[in-house]
Amino acid sequence: MRQAEPDLFIHAGDTIYATTPLQAEKTVEGGQVWRNTLAPARTRPAQTLEEFRGCYSYNLLDEPLRRFNAEVAQVWNWSDHEVTNNWSPTKDLGPWSDYTEKQVGILQACGTRAFLEYAPMRWHAQDEAERIYRRIPYGPLLDVFVTDMRSYRGGNSSNLQARESTDTAYFGNAQVDWLLRGLKASRALWKIVSLDMPLGVM
Structure with a gap:
């Protein structure tokens, strides 16, 4: 991919696989x-x-990878494996014998901090120091909107809720408002919305 000399690489998440230990041989x-x-x-x-x-x-x-990082501008998003497989605030790690830390909130805090330390991005103001979602203007032709589909979601479930509630939350109201305002205000010819999961309209 580096040899194609891309102008920009948008990483849609799973920048690491924190859940999966390596074996010496496979x-x-x-x-x-x-x-x-x-x-x-x-x-x-x-x-x-x-x-x-x-x-x-x-x-x-x-x-x-180091050569690629040195030569290609990058925008990173995150998904689940930066913390643990398919995580949400209510994930139960009790049955997972390879986890001695059973509080998913602790894993989220550590995973978030490490992601922010290694991702090529600026941190937000102190009141939102761990915010992932952001807009990146890339000249007059392009605005990149990076979303966060993990931090504000309800707990994982069978998704059969009959009505909207905190259990069905995905983006959080503040992020939805930010995205809609940003898309409306953008004067860039192209707008890319970076998502780590599919987005549909209902």
Whole structure:
């Protein structure tokens, strides 16, 4: 992809896989054995700030990725694996024996902090220091609106609610208002809305 010399790369999330520890060896299709370089932070699911940071620093051991990062402008979004698989505020980690930290709020705090430290983005003002959603003007032709479909959502469920409530929340009212105002006010010819999950109209 780097050799295509892109002007911009928009990462739609899963910048790390904090849930999945690495194995020293893994047999892949065709019987070939893949051997991983191991690091302490990648031997169990990330549960501390240092382990989440370690997931990002581990990725940077890859020299082609470092070259790509050095040459291509990037906009990062996040999804679930920056914290844990399919996380929401009500995720129950009790049955997961490989997690000693059972409070998803702790994982979210550590995962958020590590993401903000490694993502190529400016932090917001102190009152919203951990805000992910933002608008990035990219010259007169393009505005990129990066959304956050994780931090403000209700708990994961079967999604069979008969009416709108906090259980059906996805973006949060403040983010929806921000996005609608921003799209309406934008004078850019092109507007990209970065989402980590599909968005439909009902």
